[in-house]
Amino acid sequence: WVCQGNVGAKSACSTVCGDGLRFDSEACDDGNAVAGDGCSVTCGVESGWTCTGSSGGRSVCNPVCGDARQLGVEQCDDGNTINGDGCSSQCLIETGYSCTGTTCLPICGDGRQLANEQCDDGNRASNDGCSSTCVVESGWTCAGGTATSKSSCTPICGDGRRLGFEDCDDGNTRNGDGCTACKVEAGWSCSGPTGGSSTCATICGDGLRMGSEVCDDGNSASDDGCASNCASVELGWVCTGNLGSRTVCNAVCGDGRKMNPEQCDDGNTVNGDGCTSSCNIEPGFSCNIGSPTQASQCSAGCGDGKRAGTELCDDGNLNALDGCSAFCSVEPGWECQGASGGLSKCTSKCGDGLRVGTEACDDGNAVSGDGCSPTCTVEA
Numbered sequence: 001w002v003c004q005g006n007v008g009a010k011s012a013c014s015t016v017c018g019d020g021l022r023f024d025s026e027a028c029d030d031g032n033a034v035a036g037d038g039c040s041v042t043c044g045v046e047s048g049w050t051c052t053g054s055s056g057g058r059s060v061c062n063p064v065c066g067d068a069r070q071l072g073v074e075q076c077d078d079g080n081t082i083n084g085d086g087c088s089s090q091c092l093i094e095t096g097y098s099c100t101g102t103t104c105l106p107i108c109g110d111g112r113q114l115a116n117e118q119c120d121d122g123n124r125a126s127n128d129g130c131s132s133t134c135v136v137e138s139g140w141t142c143a144g145g146t147a148t149s150k151s152s153c154t155p156i157c158g159d160g161r162r163l164g165f166e167d168c169d170d171g172n173t174r175n176g177d178g179c180t181a182c183k184v185e186a187g188w189s190c191s192g193p194t195g196g197s198s199t200c201a202t203i204c205g206d207g208l209r210m211g212s213e214v215c216d217d218g219n220s221a222s223d224d225g226c227a228s229n230c231a232s233v234e235l236g237w238v239c240t241g242n243l244g245s246r247t248v249c250n251a252v253c254g255d256g257r258k259m260n261p262e263q264c265d266d267g268n269t270v271n272g273d274g275c276t277s278s279c280n281i282e283p284g285f286s287c288n289i290g291s292p293t294q295a296s297q298c299s300a301g302c303g304d305g306k307r308a309g310t311e312l313c314d315d316g317n318l319n320a321l322d323g324c325s326a327f328c329s330v331e332p333g334w335e336c337q338g339a340s341g342g343l344s345k346c347t348s349k350c351g352d353g354l355r356v357g358t359e360a361c362d363d364g365n366a367v368s369g370d371g372c373s374p375t376c377t378v379e380a
Contacts, residue, residue: 017043020058027051028059037061038072065091068102078102085115096147108134113145122150129153129164139163139195157182160197168198178202178211185210187244204230207246215239215247223260223292225249236292253279258290267295272340274298274309283341284308302328305343312336313344322346323357331356350376 004012015023018041020031028039028051035041038049038061045051045061048069053059063071066089068079076087076099083089086097086104093099096112106114109132111122119130119142126132129140130153136142137153139161145151155163160171168179168190178188178200185200187208192198202211205228207218215226215233222228225237226249233239233249236257241247251259254277256267264275264287271277274285275298281287282298284306290296300309303326305316313324313336320326323334323346330336330346333354338344348357351374353364361372373379 015043017041021056022053022059023056028053028061030059030061036071038063063091065089070101075099076102076104078104106134108132111150112147113149113151114147117145118142119151119153120145121153127163129155155182161195162192162198163195168192168200170198170200176211187211187216202230204228209241209243209245209247215241215249217247217249225251225259251279253277256295257292258294258296259292263287264296264298265290266298272309274300282308284311284314300328302326306341307338307344308341313338313346315344315346321356323348333357333362348376350374 015026018033022029026043027045029043030039033041040046048071049061051059051061063074066081070077074091075093077091078087081089096114097104098107106117109124113120117134118136120134121130124132131137140153142151142153155166158173162169166182167184169182170179184190187210188200190198190200202213205220209216213230216230217226220228236259237249239247239249251262254269258265262279263281265279266275269277285298286301287296287298300311303318307314311328312330314328315324318326325331333356334346335349336344336346348359351366355362359376360378362376363372366374
């Protein structure tokens, strides 16, 4: 206290504010005369504070938490004493939040999904599913975010927007059209801008028949059965092969079109006419080349020692008067023997009245004692 008055007169006494001793009319006394700490310079309790302490003792003043006024040691005051909204019931800033005065917001990019955040993937980058403001970006889905774990975001496959780690996105989730599970399928190529729809086309010539390809023989060459654009089987060929596998093409033998690797194609699959049923040139024959528009013409090779086709004989030469003529016909007075495809052996016919070959005579009979023996030698 402090008392004042003249000698012989009544003293007037009043409390000393700021000495840390609360007496009489003092609402508080915190031991100082500083404003803004709960107890004013006139020892009255300031608005937004509560002060406690017994009479004659020092007052302890604390801000009122939850009154929407950030005072004293309060880190925040959002007008309530609810936990989990950024400012705790003790007016402390909660983990994952940033507070300014009475306003608290979750910290976007810290890997904790809080309050009104749609996602939080632990960064402030855009175009990864969770935006720089922690909003789920168009074309993405995010899940798994909690107050203690970050969100995991993945692009929506099949929505026609190629995003993130998607190799392609053609607007559907069907298999067999080039893009499956947003990965490019084998035998296809896909193109399209990031964020846009992918366009997929088969790769002709890679040996995988896919999509609308009629054939794919592993190259883009023509004249091998499969057209260079894989859209058709070429004339004179037949191609086989399942979807997803290499096509095997073979020339159609017997259609009158000579294709590689056919040696010939005479328009039929009959053996013995120079071109076999598998379109190979038969022994004893020669065939003109033929072409994709012209059938092969085959003829026997007279004089090669291989009796074939219409040849009656073939003694391996084109000499006359040896039984087999230069045209492979049996000459008068001879007979020739030999298997088809083999060498003919010709001998004179003794007794036919035609002296040929090694015959010394031929009197037209096979009777002895008439001068010419049955073996066509002159008798003694």
